[in-house]
Amino acid sequence: MNWSAKSIQHKGTERIAVYFEKNTELINRIKQIQGAKWSSSKMVWHLPDTDENRIRFKIVPRQQLLPSAEGIEQIEKFKRHLRSQRYSERTVTTYSEALRWFLVYYRDKSIAEITNIDVIDYNNDHILKNNLSSSYQNQIVNAVKLFFQTVRETKMLVDKIHRPKRAKVLPNVLSKEEVKLILEAHSNLKHRTMLSVIYSCGLRCGELLALRPHDIDSKRNIVLLKNSKGKKDRIVPLSPKILEMLREYYKTYKPHYFLFEGQTTGKAYDARSLQLILKQALTKSSITKPATLHWLRHSYATHLLESGTDLRYIQELLGHNSSKTTEIYTHVSTKSLQQIKSPFDDL
Structure with missing residues (x-):
């Protein structure tokens, strides 16, 4: 049986990816391994990165x-510096892990001896050779640059280090009809309300799950989002229909601390469970697109643009630092495209 395996980063966690041509016997064997999961985004089976799994799939030992x-x-000094600068814990993990992989590569070399040439060699001999992603390449450059500038107080001339061109990937968008089917798919009030709030307010998954009851200002018809991505607060308008749904939800579930809580009182709803709720809605709606919760946010922005909302307001509603980030929605809006007549029609 032909297969290969390698360690990967998936959703901020170290995993072991197993690659093989579709084979029922091998799939059944992998399913029996504790923690085995299928990634629809990476199109690969992946397992916990344990010593046992490394031995099983003949991967280099952890040591x-x-x-x-x-x-x-x-690396520990680097982490302390990032935390002292109030970087989010997710950024601390991302940057320190990127730096760790770089220093593993040069484990036999004194850090004081590492130069720009070493970063370039790492790029060519490790990242490009192993066909690692451009986003990973950028993470390495950013982490190494910040580490040497702050902890080592040495300037890396990053302008001389090749940075990959970012892929111009368009956001995935659902039609209004598809969104309606998804939001009406669940009979469970909590499930329906969570998905509806994400779409109607253009929220990130983490922003929804961090909401507390007092963040809903029913008198001003707004939602206050505190300490969102980039440690920024912002407000978004609250539709009257959503407010009625939230009132019904609150009377039924009476949340204590978070607006949406799991089975444990006072604990926020689990993000993975929320993603599963969306997948169930897609199945019930017979929608075959591999939609994620973030697709609802993209759809919110695109539908606002198509209804004539100014791009500057959409930027504020989404919490984007740069207008360039928001401008990507102009490329998926169909309002202008639908007015273009194909020359084929004149043949």
Whole structure:
């Protein structure tokens, strides 16, 4: 049976990806391994990155994936610096992991001896050779640059380090009809309300789950989003229909601390469970698109644009720093495209 395996980063966690041509026997064997999951985004089966799984799939032991003692010490200093600068814990993890992989590669070299040339060599001999993503490449450059500028107080000339061109990927958007089917698919009030609030307010998953009852200002018809991405507060309008749904939800479930709580009182609803709720809605609606919760946010922005909302307001509603980030929705809006007549019609 032909297969291969390698360690990957998936949703901020170290996993082992197993690649093989579709084979029922091998799929059944992998399913029996604890923690095995299928990734629809990466189109691969992946498992927990444990010593047992590394031995099972003949991957380099963990001991060889550690930086030198000096490297480990410097990574801890880097983490402390990031936290002192109030970086989010997710950013601390992303940057320190990127730096760790870089220092593993140069584990036999003193950190004081590492230069720009080493970063370029790492790019060519490791990242490009192993066909790793451009986003990972950018993470490495950013982490190395910040580490040497702050912890080591040495300037890396990052302008000389090749950065990949970012892929111009268009956001995935659902039609209003598809959104309606998804939002009406569940009979469970909590499930229906959570999905509806995400779409109607253009929220990120984490923003929805961090909401507390007092963040809903029914007198001003707004939702207050505190400490969102980039540590920014913002407000978004609350539709009267959603307010009525929220009132019915609140009377039924009487949440204590978070607006949407799981089975444990006072604990926020689980993000993975919410994604599963969306998948169930897609199945019930017979929608075959591999939609995620973020598709609802993209659809909100695109539908606003198509209804004539100014791009500057959409930028504020989504919490984007740059207008360029918001402008991507002009490429998926069909309002202008539908007015273009194909020359084929004149043949």
